[in-house]
Structures are given as C-alpha cells and as structure tokens.
Amino acid sequence: MPEGPEIRLAADAIAQVLEQKIAERVSFSQAPMRHFGKRLTGIEVLEIETRGKAMLTHFAHGWTIYSHNQLYGVWTVAERGQIPPTGRSLRLRITTATHEALLYSASDISVWPTADLGQHPFLARIGPDILNRDLRWQDIATRLREPRFANRQLGALYLDQTFLAGLGNYLRSEILFQAGLHPNLKPAALSRGQIGQLSRITLELCWRSYHTRGITNPSSRVRKLQGKGLRGEQMRFAAFGRADLDCYRCSGVIDRIEFGTRRLYLCHNCQPEP
Known part of the structure; x- marks a missing residue:
C-alpha cells in the first residue's frame, strides 16, 4: 500500500492539472456514486489535500471527493482524451479543458460536504498527517508521551494511523x-533524549522519502552505493527489504521478522531487544 509520501507525490501531480481549473466533466463508474457527477461538473477544483493515505479533492461550491487507494488504487494524469490503455477498472474521471485525472481500482470513494469531513469515519480518528508542514518534532514527542500511545510497542504504534497518519511498513522499519x-x-521506556531523537528521525525520514521519491538512505550513503554500481531498489533503504544483507552501520546482518502480521526489518546489533 502506498504510504504518506507516495500519496502526497500523487496529489502533487493531480494538483498540477486540477487546482484552480474547472472540472468540465466528473464521472464515477460505480452506480451508487454516479449521481454526484452532475453535482461536481462545471465547478472549480480549489485544492488537492492529503490526510495520511487519503486524498481530498475540494471543489469551490463546498463539496469534496474523498478517496483512499487501499491496496490497489492508482491515480494517473493524462492529456484530455488520451486515456492510457490499462487492464484496471476506472473508478473516477475528472476532466478539465486540457487534462484528465484518472483513479483506477480504488474501492473507497465518497463525496462529502466539505464542512462535514470531520464526521468521516476514517478522517475523524486519524492523527496528524506526517507531511503536514505545521507538524514539528516536538508535536510527535508529545504524542509519544500520551497515555494512549506511551505503553504501545513501537512496532505496532508506527503502523497506527491514529498516532500519525501516513506512516506505513517501509517507514516503520x-x-x-x-x-x-x-x-x-x-x-x-525511552529516555527524554531517545524520545526527541525518535521524533526528529520520524519527521526527517518522512520528508526525505517525499523529496527523493521513496529513498530513505541519506544522500551520502546513496552516493557511496551509486559509486559501487548499485541502482534503484538496491540503494533505496537502509533496512527494509534487505534481509540477510550486511548492516550499513555495524556490518552485522539485517533480519526479517513478522510483527503484527507485517514484515519488519531490523539489525539485532543496532536495535537490541529490551
């Protein structure tokens, strides 16, 4: 499932062709949603917003399309009338004078009065968006100390969208x-210093992944790995997906474990079990 940085990157692409543009046609493929097409057609798109892994398409007359890609949803941008061939099911199509924004295979789409979004069952319970520009590391530190989160194992907490929205499996590792x-x-069980460090790293890695399109290794390590001839996925992560490979820090071995039914990668030397 795409995580916060990937959803924000998709939103950026959609925003380039939709924001401050008139939606000349809006169509939904699912029968219960089709009547919303007329309500949204001919209205200006004000903003494309993300909240965690959800995308919100805000229209000027006070209505919003909520969409969540789940496991299989994919947004695509194309020039008007140039819908790319694909075996996927087209769920939502927004057409402007020049472009198309196309959502394929997503199963969670709804239309809401913008003022009522706080009542949406997903949006009502999620925590702050990890890429909200107002979110500071101090805010994350405060949440880590809250009673509802302080006694949760980090491996579970860092997938919980009520803690921070947009975190996912690779970011957790x-x-x-x-x-x-x-x-x-x-x-x-963490010291004040450990809480502060974890909070800073959380914010730093999420933004790094966004700015680099999914690379969480620091730039110095990426250059070193490129010098060794590594490319793409081979230089993307420090731990995730690197089972049985050498740890970049201690030359130990990265291990893969199952935590909460999801795979998690760690170095037992660098991350000793309590």
Missing part, C-alpha cells in the same frame, strides 16, 4: 532502524 530502537520497545 526505516525509522526504527535509524533510531536504533527495537520494535518491542515502548515509548514509556
């Missing part, structure tokens, strides 16, 4: 590896 923390640890 990468953040905990960078912080040197075992997934079994709980925030309540």
